[in-house]
Structure formats: structure tokens, C-alpha cells
Amino acid sequence: MTVESTAARKPRRSAGTKKSPSTEPELVQLLTPEGERVKNAAYDKYVAGITPDELRGLYRDMVLTRRFDAEATSLQRQGELGLWASLLGQEAAQIGSGRATREDDYVFPTYREHGVAWCRGVPPENLLGMFRGVNNGGWDPNSNNFQLYTIVIGSQTLHATGYAMGITKDGADSAVVAYFGDGASSQGDVAESFTFSAVYNAPVVFFCQNNQWAISEPTEKQTRVPLYQRAQGFGFPGVRVDGNDVLACLAVTKWALERARAGEGPTLVEAFTYRMGAHTTSDDPTRYRGDEERQSWEAKDPILRLRRYLEASNHADEGFFAELEAESEALGRRVREAVRAMPDPDHFALFEHAYADGHALVDEERAQFAAYQASFADEGDH
Amino acid sequence: MTVESTAARKPRRSAGTKKSPSTEPELVQLLTPEGERVKNAAYDKYVAGITPDELRGLYRDMVLTRRFDAEATSLQRQGELGLWASLLGQEAAQIGSGRATREDDYVFPTYREHGVAWCRGVPPENLLGMFRGVNNGGWDPNSNNFQLYTIVIGSQTLHATGYAMGITKDGADSAVVAYFGDGASSQGDVAESFTFSAVYNAPVVFFCQNNQWAISEPTEKQTRVPLYQRAQGFGFPGVRVDGNDVLACLAVTKWALERARAGEGPTLVEAFTYRMGAHTTSDDPTRYRGDEERQSWEAKDPILRLRRYLEASNHADEGFFAELEAESEALGRRVREAVRAMPDPDHFALFEHAYADGHALVDEERAQFAAYQASFADEGDH
Amino acid sequence: MAEKMALAKAINESLRRALESDPKVLVMGEDVGKLGGVFRVTDGLQKDFGESRVIDTPLAESGIVGTAIGLALRGYRPVVEIQFDGFVFPAYDQIVTQLAKMHARSLGKVKLPVVIRIPYGGGIGAVEHHSESPEALFAHVAGLKIVSPSNSSDAYWMMQQAIQSDDPVIFFEPKRRYWDKGEVNTEAIPGPLHKAQVVRAGTDLTLVAYGPMVKTCLEVADAAAEEGRSLEVLDLRSVSPLDFDAIQASVEKTRRLVVVHEAPVFFGSGAEIAARITERCFYHLEAPVLRVGGYHAPYPPARLEEEYLPGLDRVLDAVDRALAY
Amino acid sequence: MAEKMALAKAINESLRRALESDPKVLVMGEDVGKLGGVFRVTDGLQKDFGESRVIDTPLAESGIVGTAIGLALRGYRPVVEIQFDGFVFPAYDQIVTQLAKMHARSLGKVKLPVVIRIPYGGGIGAVEHHSESPEALFAHVAGLKIVSPSNSSDAYWMMQQAIQSDDPVIFFEPKRRYWDKGEVNTEAIPGPLHKAQVVRAGTDLTLVAYGPMVKTCLEVADAAAEEGRSLEVLDLRSVSPLDFDAIQASVEKTRRLVVVHEAPVFFGSGAEIAARITERCFYHLEAPVLRVGGYHAPYPPARLEEEYLPGLDRVLDAVDRALAY
Ligand SMILES: Cc1ncc(C[n+]2csc(CCOP(=O)(O)OP(=O)(O)O)c2C)c(N)n1
């Protein structure tokens, strides 16, 4: 799906209220699906000084992230990747929150935070190594303060909390963002991270992308009440934000990060959004959800709404969009080429990095493996 | 400590308000520490029909439980038990909640619910086997619908939830009470039990005895806000009750059980109480807490306040108290004798019950053990 | 009633039969309902037996096993799915401390007939945590029984028996063999659950394996036969208890033993088998028991798994080494 | 600076030294603060180093290990206490899936110098879950190192080395030896952390053990000496890696090996040692490697633990059996 086609699509029904479907509670929204800027007394100030350039930047981030994601999906279809977990539909949640972070902040992602990785400056092709099967995490977490993807659900929320505890000990004013999903909210580790961060008043923002689904299970299988409310019982605030509104996500995350920096402890942000695609390329969502739901969310497309706002406010012209389209295509090409050029790891990589300081058994097995490999080479020699 | 001496003690300071110390929120109280019955619009009806006989019964339960507990403590000092976890101070929480249960309800205790065990009809001496080291749980959980003690903190809350899910599947109107401590509230398992019970609307009452301490750690090390509030974020109600007020504990637990039976799902009851003794006989609380705190709680003694009420309302006379004192002594004797008579398990018990359907390796090891044992017998023969 | 079916389908049919014949049987796990599980092993079951018996659970493995224990206490027989091998560890405490020990703790009063299904092992090109073989981490723990079928018929029957067992059973499903077809006779009378089976008779050396490696060992035996060597292949089927009698009987004949599993060699099943068989057959063995398995390293990324997993060549190499003694 | 001190006190002193010399070292766990831990191993440390460095944590083991990982990512070197062996399992997922694998996952970019202290083993007459020996459940997992001192000096020095290690180390403390006194020279230069030590030389048979069983084996050697048998006792000190070279060297001399540990025999350390040493020393061994350890049953109630634990008689019995070959 190109950006052009997204941008051209018309909203199927008006969802321009500040409320999500009737049973759902209020959420923070600064941009309606139609791209109208609505006032919000509490959060406006966090985006008050935003420049047209920055707004275009957010748009660009979302478009390029989506393009990258689409490329990865097609690379999977072509057999270049073993698997891909698409972020389609969650661009605003990720770019808004990602752009709220400061360079010295630290981010703990799940496996779907490609947009956040983008904001942190992780080269997108580096994300693909693990999905191609050449490594289990192909970047240095400390280069961009962006942890490796964590596949086992919920674990990273505790690492984030510990890291944040360390920030406090250092007397620094950095903060941490821990990403997790609606499904993850059920894991004991997530609850324990709430407890630890509250007790130690750790500077961590828990950013829950409630994309309505945990593979085939809707959020009702995880909770009876909106997830942002979970925080209260642990003694810190929770807020629900329109996860398809990049401005609102930016503002709310900035607010939460400021609280963290000011020593006010953790915050839970629930970004109410939607997983537009399959769970991963291995998944078949037609088995468990209808198309209407997806369509209703298409009307709330995060990229479309910012485009409308940029156009209506004359913050971007055709030239900008055209240039971005070209940049987008170039990114796709670059990623495609980078992935295809990614070498398979050397066989001896099996024995690398199990330990930092070495381990006698690993040495022994490496030597046996080398001898075994050599035995084939010998055969070849005859 | 005998009941006499407790009853004779005067409260050190008036704690006759409905509030616990200033920072603490409102709690449900029906009897003040001075033994005055205070009205409570919401909960009075759950004890409205209570007879003097039943009131004396509650008193008797608490006194005998305390006597049993004191006997166990001294049996430990005499070397008859390896360890004892005293419930001193928590009699009202346990008797009130325990007496609220119906025969077909099921209770999942921690390791300190001697008073609840009493209410369920578990012979008190049976509780002592594990503390003596002759077994790891000396009663049939299904005889009294009282699960074995669970030492690993929090685990039983999930068992309770699963059991309650089973009740729902059976279409029964029984309910489950899961006991746990303030420390336990931090365990991931407890949070997961909240999630499961909420999602499946399971008939379970989570009864948290907040006795202010988890070994040496005060409740502030587990949470920044009162524990009963934890429930709300999971979508069910939580309430704090005066854990030293047996009537209030009875009423609130009855209310929560009725909700459960009526298909209204789980409830969290936080019984605000105090661990008057050491964590266990192995513990030395002088290392981490001062005596003033303990003294202030002595003024709220659960037995004393019911006695005052019984006396003031002429529901019990001297004869009753004297008879109870004799019964109490007899119980102590019975328990002491039963424990001393408890035989060590047969050596072959090592190989019993690891499996229900047998296991080849266990058979093999049993046979080897028998041969090994026999080799000594042979030696003796020479 | 013999029918050819894929191993995954055999388990599906076996679960269906159990759900039909015993109203206390439940199926529970993440995505086991409408989706039918990520491998479709529970396909169609929720549709036919309803949400009360085939239960989509919250995403919390400790919660799944912990509530299954509670359901078993209430008289149910839950069959729990853990979505992938690497996701069983959040439930590890409930499994080793509660599920395994409650029967003993209660002096036999309480029975916990819980089956934990775990698709395990590698070879499917998956991302991290989706290819592990953690059976040794459960076998060390008394109170659990551990089995792993290698073919459709065993998958069907061993699942029936696991569900009927009054002990907790961890049922390791060889995920890379899910699509392999085999004959299933749904009216047969199966042998005991914890007995090994000679799946190929031979005289020169015994290969023992279970689950996914049985097929590999049969291929090894074929290849060895071409070189004039007669290998006996024993499908252990059960990891706890281990059928040492069957291994011993074979080794007394062949005098050489190679154990093959995907799990790391270090502290793996092969260690226990080697130690005990060496003790039992000390004067029979012409060569030390050799082990072929994973290395002492985290399961590698997919592009390296072929080097990590025991394949034809590595097993043959061990066979050659054993025969060279 | 040689001084006699109890094993628990040696660890306390070692922690104190680490806290003094490296501001990044932290001590954390349940009740490690004012109480000084239930065994007083952290006694006085919070008083002297403050609540920011000696941290009483919430009651949640997964949280303790998970936040320790995060602290290590931030550059700290946390030394975590798990109160008793049986309470490590709620943290098992964080240990085997995160702590053990993150270094490899990051291709070596991330180091996690976390020490997990676990008082382990039986013999103190405790209630359930307070006497287990779960080392094998960690040894099977690559990425972890596992050690267990048997005496005060090793306790002191091995803790220093464990804290300095850039790999995660599980430090199993033999709780029933906490009160045993031994010489500690705080100015010595210790040998490598993962090397075994011959603690008694002998010629007729090798006994290997670690942690609490070393003392038992020394007593066995004394008793055997009275019967004219010369046993060599090897204190392994490290369970992962295992010092096979040292065992091999001893067995090539004595030709007989008995492995002793408290943990259940089935899938225990003895299995790995027996398997590998039999392979390495096939032509040297006069007898199969024999194992003495716990039975395949949950750790029994205290009044039975003497029968369950390997004691003088049971080890001597195995020695006799090995010598009878
Ligand atoms: C501990 C664990 N259990 C199960 C899985 C399998 N799994 C992977 S993603 C997923 C659903 C996650 O849902 P959610 O947290 O909502 O995140 P989303 O995928 O929607 O971004 C599941 C069950 C896992 N990765 N880890």
C-alpha cells in the first residue's frame, strides 16, 4: 500500500467525536480523524510550540515507517524474511511517543515498535536481521538507547523499570519508555513492573498500545475495564490517548516523561489504536475477526488525518508530499537491497557470545565442531 | 498468653474512631476497639440477625484459635515443632471471614490461616504436621473444603480462581475465598488471578490480611496506595475492613460471598490488621520494628473488643468466660498430646505419593533403598 | 478405522474424542478458540464444544497453569496449551512447585490430572524462543510425567492416555513433524504410555530418540544400512519415566548406544541415559554411550539452526565414532 | 589478614568489600535491609551503605531479577538474593530467557553482570520449599554460570569473582554450612573461579562433590581411610562450566568415580559428569561412575530428610560398590 492510495481514501464514516464507541471512556485527542485540531486544556501545552517543520517531520516519520513496514511485509512474502510483525495502523502511537523521547532517554520495545526504532535512529534494516533469521537482535541497544526487541511478552517492562531505578540512583533526569500490548497487560511481569516502579518512584512511562487484539483474542479476554485504569490501583496515573492521533500521543507522552523527570514517578499511557493487519505474516485474521471493524478503523487512519491537517493548515504543499513519496520509494529500495545483501552468519557464530568471559564447555564444543567441519573438508580434498 | 490476661489489659489509647491513622482511608468497622457497636448502612444487614449465641460462638472461636496458636508457639520452643507461624492479632480477620463461608464454599489459605482452618472444621493438630516436619500437609483438602497451606507466596490465588471457574462451569452457587498477605500482593500470580477472575467473572473473594508486615518489610515496600484499591483497575470492587473487628469481617465477607454467588464476580477484601508476633518462630522482629507500633495495635485487640461488647450487652456472663477458659486449656492439652504422639513417618514414605499412577524410576529407587536398608539389618544379624 | 492423518490432526482428533467422552475434559490456552491455536491443533473444537470447554485465556502462562490446577481440584481434566516451548517459563513455578508436588503434599489425597501441551523443538525457521527443547528442565522434577510422540498414531493414543492419567503430564509435541502423515487406528488398543518401542530392529548399535529425532534416526539407520551397518532405533516416547529396561535390552544386544535429542547435550536426557545405561550395562558396552544434541549456546537464529540441530551427518558421525571403538 | 569466620560471615564480608570498592555494586532482595536477610548474610550492609545500595524489594522474585537486569543494563552490578531455593522459580523465566540470553541476543553488545545468590540444600529441618537443590535446572541453560562454595575461603573469594564476572552467575550457598567456620585470607590471590580443587588426595577412587556435600565426602574419605582405602576428594566449586579436565585427571589415576550431590540423581549433575567422564575415560574406568543423590520424589518433610540426603553411609555404600567391580 503506498501513501498515495492511503491519502486518497475517504473516511467511511465520521468518527470526529472525542469519544470512541459509546461504552468506551474519554480519550485524549488533539486531531480528529478529519484532521481538525481540537483544543485540550490539559495537553495543548505539550505541543504548543510545535512548528510546521516538526509537523511535517511527524508526517514523514509515519509515512516512512509505513513504507518500511510494507516493504518488510513484501520481503516476507518473497521469502527474504521468515516472519514479519506489521505495525500498520499504529504509526501515530509509535511516532508520537517516540518523538517525545529525548536522546538520553531509554526505550524498551516489544517486537512491533518499528516506528519507535525509527525515531530513535536505529537503521530500519537492522530490525530485519531477526526476522530474516540471521541474528536474534541486530543492533547495539546502547547506540540509540533502544533495547532489543523482546518476544516473550511483558518481560521488558521489568527491565525498563530496573533501568529507570538506575537513572534515579545516578541522579540523572532521563526517563524510560516501556512499550507493551493489550495482551501483555495480563502478564504477571507487567504487574510487578507497576509495583516496583511505584514503590521506587521510578521515571518510567508505560506505553501500552491497545491495538484491540492479542493475536486472535480481543481485549475483553484480558480485562473487563479500560486498561489505563490499571495504573490507579498501583498508585500512579493512567490516561487513555487516541493512539491514531500523533499529536495527542506526542503530547501525552511528553507530559508523562516530564512527570518522570520531575521525580513524580511512573505513568501508564494507553494508546487506543488498532492492528490493521494480521498479527504477523503467519497469522490469518479472517479466522477470528470481521472486516467491518477494520474498515471502521480505516476511517481513523493516523497518516491520513495528519495529512488533512497539514493540507488544511497549509503546512505542507504538493512538493512536500511528492518528495516524500520519492524518499519513501528510496527507503523501500534501500531496505530491500540491504536485506538481500545480508549475509548468513558464519557457522562458528553458534559459539559466539553465549558468554562474555568464555566457558570451557563452549570452547570444547567449538573445537569438536571445527574438527567435524574439517572432516568434510578433508573428504572434499580426496 | 492466656485469654484472661488479654481480657484484663486496658487499652493504652483510645482508637475508637472509624478511621485508622490519619493518612489511611476509611475502613468498614462495626465494633470500635472499646467494643461499641457502630452503625453501618451498607454492611449492618449482613449481621442483622446475629444471635447472642452466634456472637459467643465468634468469641469462642477467637479465644480457642489464640489458645491453639499459643500452644503451637510453645511447642516450637520446646522443640516439638520445627517452626510456627503465629496468627496472633489476626483472629478477627480469620474468624470473621471464615465464619462467613458456607460448607460448600472452598478456602485457599496461605500458611497462617489457623483460624480459618478452625472455622472449616480442620482438626487443629492436623495443621501441625508440616511444622513438626512429619508431612508437608496433613489433611485432606476435600474433607473440609480447605486447601493445604501454600508456602510459596501468591500461588494459591490462581488455584482459587481456577476452582471458582469450575464452580461456574458446574452451575453451582458455591464460592471461593483466597487468602493472601500484604507482601503477596506484589507477586505476579496474584495480579494474574485478578485478571482471570475478572475476565471469567469467577466467584472468588480475595481476602488480603494486611498485617502491615511481610517479614521485615512494611507495606510501603509493596505499594504506595492502600491495597484494596488494587482491585478497581482490574474491574472489580475492593473494600478495606477493620481486620480486628470480627463483626465487620464477617459482614464484609458475607457481602462479597453473596456477590460471588449472585454471579457478580470477584471482590477484594483488605482486612487491615496487625501481626502482633514475629513472622515465624525463626524471626526476630526487634531488628526491624519498634515496640510502640505493636502497643498501639494492642489497644485494638480483636478478642478484647468483642468481650467488651458481649459484657456490655449482657450477651455473656462470667460462667461463659470461665467455661471457655477451661475449654481452652483442654484444647491446649489435647493439641500438645496429639503433637507429642505424632509418629515420625516411615522411611518408605519417601517414595509414596510422588505419583498417583506410579513411576518406574520411583519403583526402582524404592527397591534399591529397601535393599540398602536391608544391608544394615543383615549386619545386625551377625 | 485406520486413517492417514497428519500428526497435528491426530492430536486434534484425540482432543475431540476426549472432549466428547468426558465432560470434565477442558481445553485451554492462548488462541485455542476461534483461531484453533497457531498450529490449528485445536481447530474446530471451540465451535463444537463451546467456550466453556474450549477456553481462550488471558495472555499469562502462570495464570493458565495455575487456574488449570484449580480446575483440576474441582474435578476437571484440563488440557492446557502453551503456545511455544519458550513461553512455558512464566508458568515454571506453578508447574514444578504446585502441579508436580501437590499430590505428594496432600499425601495422595489430591490428584491433578492436567496435561500441558507444548509444541517444541526447532527446524521450522522460527524467531527466538520458538524452537527450544526444554524437556530436561521438567524431567529433573519429580511429580511430572513427560512424553513426546514421534508419529501420528502415538500422538493420538498417547494424548488419550495422557488425559486419562491421574498424574500431570507434559506432552511435548514435535512441531516440525506436525504435518507428517501417518496411519492412525482409532480402535486399536495402545501399549502402555511410558514404554519405548523398537521402531527398527538392528544388531550393531542402538540409536535412541524421541519426538522429532525419531524420524532423523530412522533416516540415519537407512543411510547406515547402505554402508552395511544394522542400527536398532528405539523410540523412547517417554522422557519421565525413561524406559531403561528397553534401552538395556537393546544395548545388551548391540553393545553400542548413541542418544539423539535436539535439546542441548549438557545436562540433557542423553546424560541421564548414558549414566544409567553405563551402570546397567557396564560389561556389555564396547564403546562409551555417545550423545548428539544441541550445543551449550542459546538456540541460534534460523539461518544457523541446521548446524545446531542434530541431522543425518552429525548422527552418522557419532555412529561411526561409536563403531570405531 | 587470615581470619576464621563462618561461611555466612565470609559472604557478608565479601559483599561488604564489593560494595566498598565498586559504587556500581548493589545488593537487593527480600528482607536484605534492616533484617540483614533471614540468614543474616547481608547483616549491617544497609546500615553502612544506605537504602539506595542495599535494597529491600517488593515480594516478587521475577520483579527482583527483571529489575536487576535493567539495573545491569544501566551499568550496575546487582547482587540479588533469593530467600530460599524453592522461591527462585517465579524468577525462572527472567533468568533463563532474559538474563541468560541477552548477551548472545545482542551479539555481545550487552553484558549482564548479575549475581543471584541462593541459599540452597537441605539438612536444616525446614518446611517445604526450603531445602531444594535446583542447580541442574540452571546448568542445562547456556548463558549462565553456576558455582557453589564449600568453605569460608571459597565463599569469600568466589563471591568476589562472581561479582567481577561479566556473565550472570548463580551463586548457590550451602545453607547448612553457613555456620561452619574456616580460615579466610582476604589478601590471598584466588585461583580461577571455575576450576575444581583436590581437597584431599587419594589413589583408590575419586569422590566429586560441590557445596554442602564436600564436607560429607571428606568425612567419607576419613571413614574409608580407616578401612585402608585412599579416596581422592575433588571439590568442583563450579557446576557450569564443569571442570572435566580435573575430574578426568583424577579418574585416570584412581579409575573409579562416585559423584555426590543433594539434588535428585535423575537428570542431575551426576548424570552429566558420568556421561562425559565415561566418554573421556572409557578405557580407564574399572567401574561405572556411580551417583549418590536425592531420590525422584519431592524433597521430603524434615523428619525424613536424613534418609533422603546423601550421608556418610550411603556414600560409603556407593564407594564399596564401585570398589567391588
Ligand atoms: C510469554 C509469551 N506467551 C505467548 C507468546 C505468543 N505471542 C506472541 S505475540 C502474542 C500476542 C500479544 O498481544 P499484545 O500484547 O496485545 O501485543 P500485539 O501483538 O497486539 O502488539 C502472543 C500470545 C509470547 N510471545 N510470549
Ligand SMILES: Cc1ncc(C[n+]2csc(CCOP(=O)(O)OP(=O)(O)O)c2C)c(N)n1
Ligand atoms: C515466592 C516466595 N518468596 C519468598 C518467600 C519467603 N517468605 C515467606 S513469608 C514471606 C512474607 C509474606 O508476607 P505477607 O504476604 O504479608 O504474609 P504474612 O507473612 O504477613 O502473613 C516471605 C518473603 C516465600 N514463601 N515465597
Ligand SMILES: [Mg+2]
Ligand atoms: Mg495487542
Ligand SMILES: [Mg+2]
Ligand atoms: Mg503481611
